[in-house]
Amino acid sequence: MSSSVSVANENGVAVVTIDNPPVNALSFHVRKPLYDALAALRDDPAARAIVIVCAGRTFVAGADITEFGKPIEQPELRAIVALLETIAKPTVAAIHGTALGGGLELALGCHFRVADAGAKLGLPEVKLGLLPGGGGTVRLPRLVGALKALGMIVSGTPISAGEAIAAGLADAVVDSNLLAEAIRFAREMADRGGPFVPVRDRDDRLAETDLAAFDAQAAGLAKKARGLEAPLACAEAVRNAITLPFDEALAAERLLFQKLVSGDQSRAQRHLFFAEREAAKVPGKDLQKRRIERVGIIGAGTMGGGIAMAFANGSLPVTLLETSEEALRRGLATIEKNYAVSVSRGSLTEEAKQQRLGLFKGSTDYADLAGCDLIVEAVFEDMTVKKEVFGKLDAIAKPGAILATNTSYLDVNEIAASTSRPEDVLGMHFFSPANVMKLLEIVRAERTAPEVLATVADLARRIGKVAVVVGVCHGFVGNRMLAARGSENEFLLLEGATPSQVDKALVDFGWPMGPFQMGDLAGLDIGWRNRKARGQTAVIADTLCEQGHFGQKTGRGWYRYESGSREPVTDSEVEALIRAKAAELGIGQREVGADEIIERTLYPLVNEGAKILEEGIAARASDIDVVWVNGYGFPIGKGGPMFWAALEGGPRIVERLEHWHRQTGRPIFEPAPALRRVAETRAWEGAGAR
Structure with a gap:
């Protein structure tokens, strides 16, 4: 039918093969011929059953991510799944490699799923700041139960073929000859006769749901979301599958998906998806790699x-x-x-x-x-x-x-x-x-x-x-920018903030912990040793270290840690030390707000990133984002410091840096030339080395 979808008849079983390397993504050029093939086979008397299989190393591993956020050319995945559910003859998905996202949703449109023993099945859309948009939140609970579906969808973690058959997601698992076994299975189902019930009409597992237990599990997952919208939307969509009729739950899923896909968090996470794949590329197509065996x-x-x-x-x-x-x-x-x-x-x-x-x-x-x-x-x-x-x-x-x-x-x-x-x-x-x-x-x-x-x-x-x-x-990139982020920490304390206020501002922003709690975890003696080696000082941190207060390992640092606990407790002696040092230096203390803390810590971080681009230390702004999300805990929902800076707006960051430069005279606030160019163009492209 096309280069990406072909149909063969194996003694009455129609085999529909998707071939869209490398991962058989459901791009438009796959969806259109797939829909046409299934529509023709639905009424073809020569086909007693249908098997959907994929060429290459995997089943459909997801949708075409490059299409997200753009007008979708019809037919979309939901239409293909709806078409599958109108077919009276048995339909079987033959799964090898990975059936992920839209791939698993396509399989959920079939009556049966036969998986290779090494296959993985899952709905990982949450990792892109999304929820399954092709009916996954409504159909998966009908096969595996609402609690199991909630865990799979909110975590985005695939399960093995063995787990899938135990949960009810797969109907058979085979060790070899997947296609032959799937054809045999389909023929056996056809011989047995129908009616064949589509997944959408299987409500038995939903009827078993303890809604109170579901809500308790969802609440626990919500606590771990740390400001991310997608996990909460996933939980809401699965709950809708329990409480609403199928079509209403499906429509609600779509609305939630559309809200997420147009939001900044999903844009940020999709940005990171592509950025990670770009970051490690080395110029030169024909480089001969060396063998690494020991x-x-x-x-x-x-x-x-x-x-x-x-x-x-x-x-x-x-x-x-x-x-x-x-x-x-x-x-x-x-x-x-x-x-x-x-x-x-x-x-x-x-x-x-x-x-x-x-x-x-x-x-x-x-x-x-x-x-x-x-x-x-x-x-x-x-x-x-x-x-x-x-x-x-x-x-x-x-x-x-x-x-x-x-x-x-x-x-x-x-x-x-x-x-x-x-x-x-x-x-x-x-x-x-x-x-x-x-x-x-x-x-x-x-x-x-x-x-x-x-x-x-x-x-x-x-x-x-x-x-x-x-x-x-x-x-390099990470630690150089970390120094810029931390350059104002002691000044903020001397001017009136407390360690807990600074940490709270950063945690509220989305960090897993603030800089002072992180310092206690790593050990204050490490930074002390590095400062001494470079002839630098930090008036408060150095005093704490001189007192033997190195953080969690000594029970005291910026915070107290009672009886070996890792839970930080505000230390009044540290706050008194801060006030005393401020008085010694003649610094008047005042109220320091969360917005000021963010500006004086994260804007210099971005500014240093701009300098790194200017110098060619990083090839792309997105490389810096990959470093900071994966190595330092920058909130994934904000896409990394450079992506976040673009959302904040270059002009605002430059204006605020100039403000703090006037206030303090410290060079950390002098906007980098690359950042000024971003302020003019509102884009990082071309803002790097000149």
């Missing part, structure tokens, strides 16, 4: 151990090097303990734990790194120490091995220059805990070979990281 990690401390786990989690053998047997044993014991915690939580099986532990080889001899294809240094953040390590690596690493430093701040060019092979050197800045945090800043030094960048970017995806390629400067 990884070496130098340092088995918190960072080194976490990095080693990240590679083992990606099924890569790891040689873990330490300076002493005691340090090595301690590091390996921590790794085993971390995996044991995952087993106790049910996120890892005992078998998988043992498999991962089997990938580790401990050593105290640099010679044992000679066979590694990638070696990551994760030692103390000191240039002399790191250059000494790279000198040793230069002597023992095999030709073509990639040498990476996990530095958070230091000059990767200087580190690379300490070797005879600077083209093989780059930065791999993991975020702690490295086995959990998604972000990886790949730091491009002046002489890093393009194929080295491409190899590491590809490897990052292999170990489940979101990679962003950045240039060399102090702190």
Whole structure:
């Protein structure tokens, strides 16, 4: 019928094949011939049953996201599903790979679903700031029950084929020959005879729903939403499936979808979806990537151990090097303990734990790194120490091995220059805990070979990281901007704000926690040590550290922590210290509002991002957004600092920065040239390096 949809008759069973690589998205050029094929087959006496299957590596993995927010060409998915539900003969979705979003909604339009044992099924629209817009919130509860559907839709997490058949979402699971088995199943259903009841008319599971239990579960999920609209809308739509007739619930779902798709939060989350895919791209179509089969990690401390786990989690053998047997044993014991915690939580099986532990080889001899294809240094953040390590690596690493430093701040060019092979050197800045945090800043030094960048970017995806390629400067993208965000924190306190007021303003904005609570969690001694190394001071934080108040680990920092609790409690002594320091410095205190706190912390953050673009440290504004959402907790519903800045409006940010520059005289508030260009054009495109 078309290049994307074809029909074949297999002894009375019509097989409709969708072929729209790479993921068989339901674009218009798929929907139109699919609708026409199903309309023709509905009344075709030669077809006793219909099987919908997909070519390539997956079933339909979703809608065409590029169409969201635009006028949809007809027929849309809802019309195809409605057409399926008018077909009296048995219809079967043959699912392999992933049936996600619109793909699962298409399958829900069929009478039956036969899945390959390795298939995943889910409705992940919430991760794009949306809810399922093709009837998923109304049909899924009719198969799996309202509580199960609520959990699947609000989390957006796919379930396995085994879970699907247990829940009632799949009717059969097969280990091989999916299409043949789906045809056999369809023929068997046709022989058995109808009537075949569409999912829309199956109300038994809904009738079983305990509405009070549903509302309690929905309330718990709402608490976790942290200002995101989509999870709440998803819960509302599933509740409508319980309380409203089918067509009314379907219409309500559509209204909720339209409201979300036109809103800033979904625009922000869709922006991030594409930004993550763009961030790790390395120019050059025909770059020959190097093979990475064994990884070496130098340092088995918190960072080194976490990095080693990240590679083992990606099924890569790891040689873990330490300076002493005691340090090595301690590091390996921590790794085993971390995996044991995952087993106790049910996120890892005992078998998988043992498999991962089997990938580790401990050593105290640099010679044992000679066979590694990638070696990551994760030692103390000191240039002399790191250059000494790279000198040793230069002597023992095999030709073509990639040498990476996990530095958070230091000059990767200087580190690379300490070797005879600077083209093989780059930065791999993991975020702690490295086995959990998604972000990886790949730091491009002046002489890093393009194929080295491409190899590491590809490897990052292999170990489940979101990679962003950045240039060399102090702190790269993330930590450089973090310094800008925190530059006013103590000034805000000295002028009259309290730590809890600053933290509340940032949490209300959407951050998981504020800067002072985060400081207590990380340990105030870390920042103290860094300041001393750079000849800097922070009058209040330094005093707290001199008193031995390092945060949660000592029970006191910016807050008190009672009896080992992680819950911060306002500390009146800290507030008294702030007032005393303000008096010593002759600073009059006043009321500081939430708006001022946001302007004096987040506008400098954006301004530093503009400088980073100006200098070419980041290639795109969207790269900065990916860094901040995945590494620092910037609210996902705001799309990252640069996307949010565009919504705020460049002119407003420039005007307020100039205001605070006049008030304080501090250079942090001097608008960057790139930000001024945004103020003129209202767009980031072209605002970067000139």
